[in-house]
Amino acid sequence: MERQVIIVTGGARGIGKEIVKTLATEGHIIICNYNKSEKQAIELKKELEPKGIQIEIFQANITKKEECAKLVQFTLDKYKKINGLINNAGIDKIQMITEATRQDWDEIINTNLYGAFCMCQEVAKGMIKNHKGWIINISSIWGQVGASMEVIYSISKAGMDGMTKALAKELGPSGIRVNSIAPGAIDTDMNANLTKQELKELEQEILLEKIGKPSDIAKCVKWLVEDEYTTGQIISVNGGWVIT
Numbered sequence: 643m644e645r646q647v648i649i650v651t652g653g654a655r656g657i658g659k660e661i662v663k664t665l666a667t668e669g670h671i672i673i674c675n676y677n678k679s680e681k682q683a684i685e686l687k688k689e690l691e692p693k694g695i696q697i698e699i700f701q702a703n704i705t706k707k708e709e710c711a712k713l714v715q716f717t718l719d720k721y722k723k724i725n726g727l728i729n730n731a732g733i734d735k736i737q738m739i740t741e742a743t744r745q746d747w748d749e750i751i752n753t754n755l756y757g758a759f760c761m762c763q764e765v766a767k768g769m770i771k772n773h774k775g776w777i778i779n780i781s782s783i784w785g786q787v788g789a790s791m792e793v794i795y796s797i798s799k800a801g802m803d804g805m806t807k808a809l810a811k812e813l814g815p816s817g818i819r820v821n822s823i824a825p826g827a828i829d830t831d832m833n834a835n836l837t838k839q840e841l842k843e844l845e846q847e848i849l850l851e852k853i854g855k856p857s858d859i860a861k862c863v864k865w866l867v868e869d870e871y872t873t874g875q876i877i878s879v880n881g882g883w884v885i886t
């Protein structure tokens with residue numbers, strides 16, 4: 643398979659880290675974006691080096707359009723093309739709608755939706771010119787069915803899935819595939835607030851009776867990277883927690 647140049651946002655931790663490791667191990671050129679987790683990004687680079695795997699790490703806050711542009715320009719200056727973008731960076735906040743502030747709205751929407759939109763906008767220019775490329779948006783089960791106490795997050799992820807479908811239509815004729823992967827509950831820092839009892843109860847709601855691992859999402863990403871005929875889809879990787 644062709645060695646692809648791939649940007650992964652929020653790649654230093656959690657699901658993003660596993661995606662970076664999986665695709666880098668496959669031989670692809672990975673530009674691993676991070677915002678606050680510089681230490682983890684450097685550690686990840688060092689962890690892969692003894693295996694003969696090189697990755698690029700690049701700091702950018704994706705809520706800022708100019709920083710998205712710098713991330714994309716860095717990649718183009720160094721590698722001349724971008725084959726793929728994985729919009730993985732995301733944040734969540736558990737709260738009642740009555741507690742949510744304008745600041746909560748701005749932080750969640752700007753990260754999960756506007757940041758992903760800006761990244762799509764930046765990479766689309768080159769992909770359209772090359773008549774080639776793909777985008778994977780890591781959305782969420784909550785964008786599909788809605789989560790109590792996570793209304794802003796649910797809005798952001800439903801918006802992301804809407805963006806996936808719209809861009810698949812807009813960019814398909816330019817040879818660009820756009821898909822979402824909608825994870826269920828995955829064992830990362832994002833769920834670190836759950837108690838052992840809550841995790842146990844959650845597992846009982848899932849058909850496969852277990853919480854997912856970041857590698858479950860990375861495997862789906864790997865498949866989509868290799869695929870050539872899937873676009874505009876929201877792919878649920880949730881252990882059968884919900885069937886949409």
Ligand code: NAP
Nearest residue numbers: 652656657676677678679703704731732782827828830832
């Ligand atoms: P996580 O461990 O909390 O990691 C979040 C990642 O997002 C970090 O790498 C973080 O980077 C990055 N990020 C946040 N704000 C950013 C910004 N402004 N600019 C650049 N990067 C930013 O979460 P995770 O579980 O791996 O989640 C990854 C994605 O999967 C998210 O989009 C999340 O919504 C989605 N998801 C997760 C689950 C789950 O159960 N875990 C379920 C459904 C969907 P820094 O640390 O460098 O700031």
